[in-house]
Amino acid sequence: MIEGARRSARWRLAERGLPRPGDEDWRFTPLAAILGKSYTAARPAGLTEAELEGLCLAPLDGYRLVFDNGRLAAELSRLPQGLRCGGLADEIDEALLLGPEEAGFGALAAARFCDGPYVVIPKGMKLDAPLHVVTVATSAEEQPREAHYRGVVVLEPGAEAVIVEEAVGRGGGEFFTNSVTRCELAEGSRLELYRLMRETEPLVSVHGLRARLGRDAGLRSHVVGLGGALARCDADVVLAGEGCEAELNGLYLACRRQHLDFHTRVVHAVPRGRSRELYKGVLDGQARSVFDGLVEVLPGAQKTDAHVYNKNLLLSEGGLAHTKPEFKIHANDVQCRHGATVGQLSEDALFYLRSRGVGTAQARSLLVYAFASEMLGRMALTKVREALARRIEAASGLEGA
Amino acid sequence: MKPPLLEVKGLKVSVAGKQILRGIDLSVAAGTVHAIMGPNGSGKSTLSHVLTGREGYRVEAGTARFCGKDLLSLPAEERAREGVFLAFQYPVEIAGVTNKYFLKAAYNALRKHHGQPELSAGDFLKHVKKKAQLVEMDPALLNRDVNFGFSGGEKKRNEILQLAVLEPRLCLLDETDSGLDIDALKIVARGINALRDPERAFVVVTHYQRLLDYVEPDFVHVLAGGRIVKSGGKELALQLEKEGYGWLEAAQA
Known part of the structure; x- marks a missing residue:
């Protein structure tokens, strides 16, 4: 079955192709850093528990699904009893692997599909602990490697879950991770979804979240961009049921020559949907960021209430932030707000802190922390929040963080 | 005799090419x-800023020594650690950092400078709460972000709280009375008076006499056109209150 699904994806890919540098959606993304290489499929690196712990931001109690260079590492995983949770490769059918809308990197992920998380939270069930989904990329010096993931998360009516996706990497060689996570939120379900992008720097990655929200469903997403030489993280969220709500939070900290890239598309397809989006970024060194946040309000989606904001803090002369919050509105009774800022650390605030004896480096990191803390404050998982806070506080400026 | 805490001599300062202190x-x-005291534009704020190390000022001549040390060669944070404190005219709002966290960072930076170990979170909180009581500040403000959403009075009280916590030897108060109603002014003044100490000096920079009704000065200096044009006792403040600054400018002309 899996071969058939992969074959369909290859057809799709052949039909629609991969993005090209001139495409509007990829204008600011240095595609050559991904496409200009020939990769071979990565093989499991035999990851150990100790290695895994060293790679993760924080040890999370609860359930865990670990993928080692594209394959489920069953011995490192802790699965909840009595529900469908595991590797998608065991469950695959074509409908799960490839949505009708997929093209580009999403289709590529299906065509070269290795594995990915497959989780179904049954009707009315509240998952009693967070599920930590870790993908580990271990590069090899001699040869660029790749791993392609497709994951599926289904929340049946009234189900609730907290899922932490964490992408980590190691090794100094080149590695391309391409992943898609599809989330189906049925009526009245709630999902808090983290995406921690913590790859090491030679690594490149493209990730897409595709979420569809039913009536009164709630999605709260936290994207945290920290690692990777080039990391692109897209979110396509369709508000498909009345009264549903999506909150998209983003926090990115980029330094040296990192390129962190966020494209979000929120579609209000029905009336009375509410979406809130705020991505905040800090750039140091020669880092680049892209924020492209589109909200589409389809005809008939009256009483839509949508916000899109992007705020950037530049710590260096060389940092550069592209930002484009945007609305396409085809309904007339809506409340839509958007805004973007790019600024620097306040000299007044720096002097204020220094005049109290706080050294310049600590004052800078305190102000970066202050900027980021709004996003941390929205995270319900204490361990993730605190580990991120420590990381930000420890850095005096991001270089060398 | 001990050297004075602060000794400023012949200090000339310019900002963006314009001479402010002469x-x-x-x-x-x-x-x-x-x-x-002095009229607007006389250089009062420039003096407090240049003594505390704000950037953007050019010292063209003169010296400022604190306990015998050359103050002007030190970066702002070093001056603070040595014991110089500026209560800001416009305290800066820092959303995202709690007052408590900020005070702890500052307090521990001072302790480190003096070779003392950092205080534990619990001991520090005790220290701060005692001081908050001294300056009649609601301890709830400790958990709020630094000056963020504070009223004018709360901001100024927060400055006095910082002063109480950090225990500097030289306190420069820049227009601390501005924007305060009479009740807030009295509370701030009580806080300052509670912190008066034989080892500590205050330099109160102000446009109006009213703070001096509550904080009684030993000396009053009139700053005009970048120079101290008159010095005297507290009666000078009363004279300024009655006659304004006009007579000074007339006398200078």
């Missing part, structure tokens, strides 16, 4: 309160 001499002994 030769200031000022000697402040421990245990005293000096008031510096």
Whole structure:
């Protein structure tokens, strides 16, 4: 079955192709850093528990699904009893692997599909602990490697879950991770979804979240961009049921020559949907960021209430932030707000802190922390929040963080 | 005799090519309160900023010594650690950092400078709560972000709280009375008075006399056109209150 699904994806890919540098959606993304290489499929690196712990931001109690260079590492995983949770490769059918809308990197992920998380939270069930989904990329010096993931998360009516996706990497060689996570939120379900992008720097990655929200469903997403030489993280969220709500939070900290890239598309397809989006970024060194946040309000989606904001803090002369919050509105009774800022650390605030004896480096990191803390404050998982806070506080400026 | 806490001699300062201070001499002994009064634009804020190390000022001549040390060669944070404190005219709002966290960072930076170990979170909280009581500040403000959403009175009280916590030897108060109603002014003044100490000096920079009704100065200096044009006792403040600054400018002309 899996071969058939992969074959369909290859057809799709052949039909629609991969993005090209001139495409509007990829204008600011240095595609050559991904496409200009020939990769071979990565093989499991035999990851150990100790290695895994060293790679993760924080040890999370609860359930865990670990993928080692594209394959489920069953011995490192802790699965909840009595529900469908595991590797998608065991469950695959074509409908799960490839949505009708997929093209580009999403289709590529299906065509070269290795594995990915497959989780179904049954009707009315509240998952009693967070599920930590870790993908580990271990590069090899001699040869660029790749791993392609497709994951599926289904929340049946009234189900609730907290899922932490964490992408980590190691090794100094080149590695391309391409992943898609599809989330189906049925009526009245709630999902808090983290995406921690913590790859090491030679690594490149493209990730897409595709979420569809039913009536009164709630999605709260936290994207945290920290690692990777080039990391692109897209979110396509369709508000498909009345009264549903999506909150998209983003926090990115980029330094040296990192390129962190966020494209979000929120579609209000029905009336009375509410979406809130705020991505905040800090750039140091020669880092680049892209924020492209589109909200589409389809005809008939009256009483839509949508916000899109992007705020950037530049710590260096060389940092550069592209930002484009945007609305396409085809309904007339809506409340839509958007805004973007790019600024620097306040000299007044720096002097204020220094005049109290706080050294310049600590004052800078305190102000970066202050900027980021709004996003941390929205995270319900204490361990993730605190580990991120420590990381930000420890850095005096991001270089060398 | 001990050297004065602060000794300013012939201080000339310009900002963006424009001379603001044209030769200031000022000697402040421990245990005293000096008031510096003057019309707008006379250089009052420049003096407090240049003494605390704000960037953007050019010292063209003169010296400022604190306990015998050359103050002007030190970066702002070093001056603070040595014991110089500026209560801001416009305290800066820092959303995202709690007051408590900020105070702890500052307090521990001072302790480290003096070779003392950092205080534990619990001991520090005890220290701060005692001081908050002293300056009549609601401890709830400790958990709020630094000055963020504070009323004018709360901001100024927060400055006095910082002063109480950090225990500096030289306190420069820049227009601390501005924007305060009479009740807030009295609370701030009580806080300052509670912190008066034989080892500590205050330099109160103000446009109006009213703070001096509650914080009694030992010396009053009138700053006009970048110079101290008159010095005297507290009666000078009353004279300024009655006659305004006009007579000074007339006398200078």
